[in-house]
Amino acid sequence: MERSEKNAGQNSVIFALIYGATYIPATWLLKHQMVDRPLSIIIAIVPIITFSVFILKMIRAFSVMDEVKQRVQLEAVVIGFSLTAMLVMLLFLLELCGISNRGWFGYGHLVGYCWAFYFVGWFVSKKKYGV
Incomplete structure (x- = not known):
């Protein structure tokens, strides 16, 4: 069980890096309008696909974790989502x-804030459960 948890965790990290490796260049290319419109649509879709694969791998990694680690991840997501919702409401107001x-x-900065809020929740939850 420990081995599969480690492999699932490593797979999710690898796909997170692949997502980052597609998102950052895509953002740069689209921001500087380096390509024509049909290719820019494809470039915009590639990070969404890699993010979807990353999320699927992350969910699989959660399924092999023990209950405490699952609770830590769930609380991290809840805290991150709540902070993101508050930020969006504040920005709207x-x-x-x-x-x-x-x-x-x-909009582009909200992705970074979402990740930052998730990691805030992760650190708070890890400290709470002593994991």
Whole structure:
């Protein structure tokens, strides 16, 4: 059981790196409009596919974890989602007030904030359960 948990965890890390290796260049290429429109659509879809595979591998990794590690991951996702929802609500309300800075809080930045919030939840939950 320990071996399969380690393999599943390594697979999810590998696919997370593959996702990052497709997302970052795609963002750069699309931001600087280096390619024509039909190719840009394909470039925009590739990170979504790699992220989907990463999520599937992550879910498989969760299924072989023990109950405490599953609880840590679940709490990390819940905390991350809650913080992301609060940030989106705050940004919406600030936009209604006419106070908005898309340079710091654009759609592209929300991905980074989601990951940061997940890791905040992960650290809090790991400390809570002593894992």
